[in-house]
Amino acid sequence: xxxxxxxxxxxxxxxxxxxxxxxxxxxxxxxxxxxxxxxxxxxxxxxxxxxxxxxxxxxxxxxxxxxxxxxxxxxxxxxxxxxxxxxxxxxxxxxxxxxxxxxxxxxxxxxxxxxxxxxxxxxxxxxxxxxxxxxxxxxxxxxxxxxxxxxxxxxxxxxxxxxxxxxxxxxxxxxxxxxxxxxxxxxxxxxxxxxxxxxxxxxxxxxxxxxxxxxxxxxxxxxxxxxxxxxxxxxxxxxxxxxxxxxxxxxx
Amino acid sequence: xxxxxxxxxxxxxxxxxxxxxxxxxxxxxxxxxxxxxxxxxxxxxxxxxxxxxxxxxxxxxxxxxxxxxxxxxxxxxxxxxxxxxxxxxxxxxxxxxxxxxxxxxxxxxxxxxxxxxxxxxxxxxxxxxxxxxxxxxxxxxxxxxxxxxxxxxxxxxxxxxxxxxxxxxxxxxxxxxxxxxxxxxxxxxxxxxxxxxxxxxxxxxxxxxxxxxxxxxxxxxxxxxxxxxxxxxxxxxxxxxxxxxxxxxxxxxxxxxxxxxxxxxxxxxxxxxxxxxxxxxxxxxxxxxx
Numbered sequence: 001x002x003x004x005x006x007x008x009x010x011x012x013x014x015x016x017x018x019x020x021x022x023x024x025x026x027x028x029x030x031x032x033x034x035x036x037x038x039x040x041x042x043x044x045x046x047x048x049x050x051x052x053x054x055x056x057x058x059x060x061x062x063x064x065x066x067x068x069x070x071x072x073x074x075x076x077x078x079x080x081x082x083x084x085x086x087x088x089x090x091x092x093x094x095x096x097x098x099x100x101x102x103x104x105x106x107x108x109x110x111x112x113x114x115x116x117x118x119x120x121x122x123x124x125x126x127x128x129x130x131x132x133x134x135x136x137x138x139x140x141x142x143x144x145x146x147x148x149x150x151x152x153x154x155x156x157x158x159x160x161x162x163x164x165x166x167x168x169x170x171x172x173x174x175x176x177x178x179x180x181x182x183x184x185x186x187x188x189x190x191x192x193x194x195x196x197x198x199x200x201x202x203x204x205x206x207x208x209x210x211x212x213x214x215x216x217x218x219x220x221x222x223x224x225x226x227x228x229x230x231x232x233x234x235x236x237x238x239x240x241x242x243x244x245x246x247x248x249x250x251x252x
Numbered sequence: 253x254x255x256x257x258x259x260x261x262x263x264x265x266x267x268x269x270x271x272x273x274x275x276x277x278x279x280x281x282x283x284x285x286x287x288x289x290x291x292x293x294x295x296x297x298x299x300x301x302x303x304x305x306x307x308x309x310x311x312x313x314x315x316x317x318x319x320x321x322x323x324x325x326x327x328x329x330x331x332x333x334x335x336x337x338x339x340x341x342x343x344x345x346x347x348x349x350x351x352x353x354x355x356x357x358x359x360x361x362x363x364x365x366x367x368x369x370x371x372x373x374x375x376x377x378x379x380x381x382x383x384x385x386x387x388x389x390x391x392x393x394x395x396x397x398x399x400x401x402x403x404x405x406x407x408x409x410x411x412x413x414x415x416x417x418x419x420x421x422x423x424x425x426x427x428x429x430x431x432x433x434x435x436x437x438x439x440x441x442x443x444x445x446x447x448x449x450x451x452x453x454x455x456x457x458x459x460x461x462x463x464x465x466x467x468x469x470x471x472x473x474x475x476x477x478x479x480x481x482x483x484x485x486x487x488x489x490x491x492x493x494x495x496x497x498x499x500x501x502x503x504x505x506x507x508x509x510x511x512x513x514x515x516x517x518x519x520x521x522x523x524x525x526x527x528x529x530x531x532x533x534x535x536x537x538x539x540x541x542x
Contacts, residue, residue: 016540060372062541080374088372094365096294098301110290111373113283155369165372 004074005035006163006194007042007059012068014054014218028054030218031068036196036211038162041189043205043226044198046215047246052198053091055215056167060088072163084112087156091167093148097141101132101151104140105158112159126154129184146177153184164188166197170204182208202239212238214245221245284382287375291383292390299353299391309395312345313402332503335407339499342399343426350392350430351454354437355447357384358536367541378533381438385529388434393427407502417508418501425514428521429496433458435528436491442535458493465494491524 014029029051036042046052057063058070061077075082095104102123109119127133130150135143140151149169156164169185170178178201185208189195199205205212206226213223222229222245226238233241300306315338358380361367370380400423404416433454440450468490472483495517500506508514 060368062368062371080376083372083374086372088369090365090368090372092365094368096298096366097364098298099294103297107290107294108373110293111287111370111375113286152369159373 003037005071006038006073007036007196008071008074009034009055009059010069010071012055012058012070013066014051014058014063015066028218029058029065032215032218032220033068034213034220034223036163036194038194039192040211041185041195041209042197043209043212044196044215045200045202045205045212045242046198050215051218052215053167054218056165056198059165085159085161086163086165087159087161089149089152089156089164089166089169091171093140093145093152095140095148095151095155098139100137100139101127101143101154102136104151105154108155108158114159122158122160126157129157130154131180146173146180149173149177149181150184153181157188161193163194163196166195166199168199169197170199170201178204202237202242206238214242216246283374284379287379288383288386291370291375291380292387295357295384295387296391299387309345309349309398312341312399315341335403335503336499338403338406339503342396342403343497343499346392346396346399346426346430347433347455347458349395350388350433351437351451351458353391354384354388354434355441355450355454357388358438358441359447359450362541371541377536377539381442381529381532381536385434385438385525385532388438389427389431392430392434396423396427396430403502415502415505415507418498418506421508421514422498422502425496425498425517425521428518428525429493431525432491432493432521432528435525435532439528439532439535442532442539461490461492462494462497465490465492491521496521 010033012029012032013027016026016028032051032055044052044055054063058065059072059077061080061083064078070077072082072086077083096107099107105123105126106119109122114122123136124133127136130153132147132150132154135147140148143151149172153169156166164185166185170181173181182204185195185197189208195208197208209226211223211225212229214221222233222241224232229241230236230238233244235241235244358367361370361380367380371377400419404419407415436457437450437454440454441447444450444453465487468483468487472480472487475483498509501509
């Protein structure tokens, strides 16, 4: 039996018109195709400007593709209902700072139309998971960066998503913060969640991911299980594979 | 063993997650109402946690109270004059609160990037526009209720007359007029780059209509073509917010206007607000937000 992909991208193209006269169009994605199966942890890699965030923006409905399509759970991402079973953690913390963690989670629980009892139970469990129970009533503006990132993870889990889209989840965190977030991601993966995440931390990706895709200049350069890529490119680590693919020359 | 505890406890919610399916019209409407009211709730929370709102609110309430209780030679006309000043103050304050609150809603969501996690949920941009409008309109409605309550109580103690019907009409007409203003401001916030320019333009347009709106057709009569047609078109296109200024009814205790006229005015305001909101949804839908 073949599994239906939970996330499917078909020949995706995104073009931006440059704001400056005579600059033409900027091709952010040039016919990207990939799919992610249920239960997979999928690493989405690439140097800055490769098109990772643009791909995520299309998946989340922030940007309309110029051509091609993307589907979540078989539903076109242009339909808001496609986002019913996903959780999204942005790279930086973007939450209402005047709300407390509990109020923020209650707001998102309302968006997902969870009953009061279910929302209460879930908020308690998630705050316990992300270790924010002690600060649940404090406004988010008083949180440290690590705490804010964990609030982000909490809001991404409020609907018990089947697919988690994480945009550089450990970016800017201290080693302990990174470890905590990585531990949570690992546990979610172990529970059967599908995780699609972009990161510049290749060691982290190597530890957590089943498969990776490496993107450069809006095009898919390599895709496959980490071990397979390491063998194919005759390298010892994912970092070496990555550097080889993007043709990075180390200074002598 | 991890101190956080077994993950199973938080993961076993699968039963209450709605499956992805195309939903019917009734549940789509319920979803829209749910999302709009959730977003409006956040708008109201933000408003009552802001200090500038409190300052203006308390200042207006105190001035209304002080002016209303002052006695000048025990002269009835002076009482009316004081009432007029109080109502003018309420009008200016409510206009400033409505415009400044509505103008910053969507630009601040974009600037602080709180729009991203919100739109990553099953929420449409149209629902964001409607939620912002609903939140601002409800908040300004509550503010007006408090202002008018002060005014009626103070007025009744001075005039020994409770003009409840006229005050109710003045309050509702004022509230619906501010609905037009808020919808126009939300539209402006998607068209103009900065909230400050939107504040200035919307305030100028509304004050311009309040002072000049009713005279535009008379001015048009004196002009040559094609200016005459142009000005007539403007006259018929603009929302005539000056019609909602029924302060004289309350000040001079003239009683109520016909309830049919009152209902017609509310419908007129509802139509204009809906048109501006529809335009705002269309603009926002086409806007790149990355």
